[in-house]
Amino acid sequence: MSEMKDFVYQTARTLPVILLLDTSGSMFENNKIGAMNHAVRDMLTSFKHYSSTVASISVAIITFGGASANVHLPMTAIDELDLSAFQDMEANGMTPMGEAISIAKSIIENKEQIPSRAYRPTVVLVSDGMPNDRWEEPLEEFKHEGRSAKCYRMAMGIRVDRGSDAYNVLKNFTSDEEQVFDASDAAEISKFFRYVTMSTTARIKTANPNLVPSMEEVFAQPQVDSSEIDDDFPF
Amino acid sequence: MYRHIPNQDAFKYRAYGYGCVMAAADGVGSDRYSHFGSRAVVQAVHEAFCAYIRGDISRAEITRSITKHYILKLKKRYRSAASTTCIFAAHIAGQGLYLGQIGDGMICGSIDGQPFLLRGGSDSFTNIVVPLSPMRPSPVWNTKFIPEGCLASIRLMLATDGVSEDVLPGREADLTEYLVDRVNAGRACERQKKLLDILENWATPKSLDDKTIVLYRYSRNKPEGKEYG
Numbered sequence: 098m099s100e101m102k103d104f105v106y107q108t109a110r111t112l113p114v115i116l117l118l119d120t121s122g123s124m125f126e127n128n129k130i131g132a133m134n135h136a137v138r139d140m141l142t143s144f145k146h147y148s149s150t151v152a153s154i155s156v157a158i159i160t161f162g163g164a165s166a167n168v169h170l171p172m173t174a175i176d177e178l179d180l181s182a183f184q185d186m187e188a189n190g191m192t193p194m195g196e197a198i199s200i201a202k203s204i205i206e207n208k209e210q211i212p213s214r215a216y217r218p219t220v221v222l223v224s225d226g227m228p229n230d231r232w233e234e235p236l237e238e239f240k241h242e243g244r245s246a247k248c249y250r251m252a253m254g255i256r257v258d259r260g261s262d263a264y265n266v267l268k269n270f271t272s273d274e275e276q277v278f279d280a281s282d283a284a285e286i287s288k289f290f291r292y293v294t295m296s297t298t299a300r301i302k303t304a305n306p307n308l309v310p311s312m313e314e315v316f317a318q319p320q321v322d323s324s325e326i327d328d329d330f331p332f
Numbered sequence: 333m334y335r336h337i338p339n340q341d342a343f344k345y346r347a348y349g350y351g352c353v354m355a356a357a358d359g360v361g362s363d364r365y366s367h368f369g370s371r372a373v374v375q376a377v378h379e380a381f382c383a384y385i386r387g388d389i390s391r392a393e394i395t396r397s398i399t400k401h402y403i404l405k406l407k408k409r410y411r412s413a414a415s416t417t418c419i420f421a422a423h424i425a426g427q428g429l430y431l432g433q434i435g436d437g438m439i440c441g442s443i444d445g446q447p448f449l450l451r452g453g454s455d456s457f458t459n460i461v462v463p464l465s466p467m468r469p470s471p472v473w474n475t476k477f478i479p480e481g482c483l484a485s486i487r488l489m490l491a492t493d494g495v496s497e498d499v500l501p502g503r504e505a506d507l508t509e510y511l512v513d514r515v516n517a518g519r520a521c522e523r524q525k526k527l528l529d530i531l532e533n534w535a536t537p538k539s540l541d542d543k544t545i546v547l548y549r550y551s552r553n554k555p556e557g558k559e560y561g
Contacts, residue, residue, distance in 0.1 A: 101510075101530065101535040102535040104500060104503045104506060104510065105500060105534070105535050106498050107536065107537070108536075108537065109536065109539065110458060110497065110539070211457075213455055213456065213457065214457075214458045214497045214498070216457060247457060247460055307361075307362075307458075
């Protein structure tokens with residue numbers, strides 16, 4: 098005999114978060130890589146501990162350093178992630194950012210990894226310098242073609258001067274200067290990832306998880322003001 | 333961060349002398365007054381079909397009339413933030429079945445025993461759609477007309493995206509069949525309660541989006557004519 102579960106999905110809709118993280122040799126200076134590892138672990142731990150009634154979070158991490166970009170963590174539902182097995186990222190080599198963007202695009206366009214019923218993904222780019230591979234064309238494709246064009250993008254520059262070429266790459270990625278964040282030390286790296294964490298968890302609490310709150314909204318106290326509700330039926 | 337948001341879905345079903353009209357709508361979550369928008373558009377669907385039956389408008393003008401009535405029903409101060417999706421069906425005696433959709437959600441089931449699906453929404457991610465809005469000129473409706481000669485039997489479900497996004501691909505007609513049979517087994521006074529029970533105990537985990545289903549069943553050979561759930 099049929100039951101409802103024979104006709105509907107038995108898994109929750111997901112809210113995907115994709116991190117593109119610079120692990121080039123310069124990230125070794127001032128232990129930026131250590132601060133980033135710590136902040137990412139905190140973020141994953143927060144995601145895991147957070148109990149959502151609206152959506153599940155899934156995370157993928159793509160690193161770009163050495164000679165190529167790599168999938169450090171394939172798209173994984175946060176409930177299934179074993180944090181004890183999560184490996185820290187290491188810094189060395191060049192900055193193949195373009196390749197990382199292409200890998201992210203292939204993940205996003207793959208409906209087996211991110212199905213159509215998933216919410217709009219958040220893609221986060223973190224870098225401390227200029228890419229040194231072909232990045233312009235992959236970035237243009239990412240921003241303007243296919244499903245990746247509909248993703249929400251944010252970026253953090255670590256010790257990247259505003260107005261510099263490296264900063265302009267990040268601004269180009271987000272298409273919105275307000276979504277480019279500056280970090281000069283471990284505390285600010287941590288704050289940025291807390292913003293990613295809190296904006297993600299805030300999204301899955303709302304009636305429309307495709308809406309991304311600003312940093313001000315995320316760090317403000319939550320308010321419920323029923324006096325704002327206007328139930329005056331307008332007919 | 334939590335905001336109290338009223339239920340943004342709306343629906344209206346009514347049988348008229350000329351047939352029956354049903355509509356469901358889902359207000360866009362980001363719009364402050366979208367719950368007004370969804371209520372306005374379901375009412376507008378009914379008014380448009382009544383205008384069509386009176387001869388005030390042609391068949392080609394039905395969706396334009398829906399849009400016009402929807403906008404007129406909203407006070408000016410709500411119009412900038414009252415976007416909504418809409419799905420409708422109108423079974424007009426002697427003519428046929430009019431179906432229409434804007435935004436996401438779906439109309440599915442079987443017609444003369446053949447599976448049927450009219451579905452909108454984005455192929456990219458859930459909830460990313462082009463809704464109906466007074467701020468967006470020239471809305472594009474997805475419509476279909478099935479003449480009466482092809483309508484020996486109808487089993488139809490109109491479902492907003494809180495339902496349609498969770499249905500397994502290819503199982504839409506089967507789900508309609510299951511719900512129509514389940515809801516109609518038993519007394520007429522219990523039908524809505526049964527459907528409400530299914531929606532409130534939805535089988536997909538963590539699926540708390542607003543949900544609305546309208547079921548319609550018709551058989552030409554039934555001596556009592558039309559039945560609906």
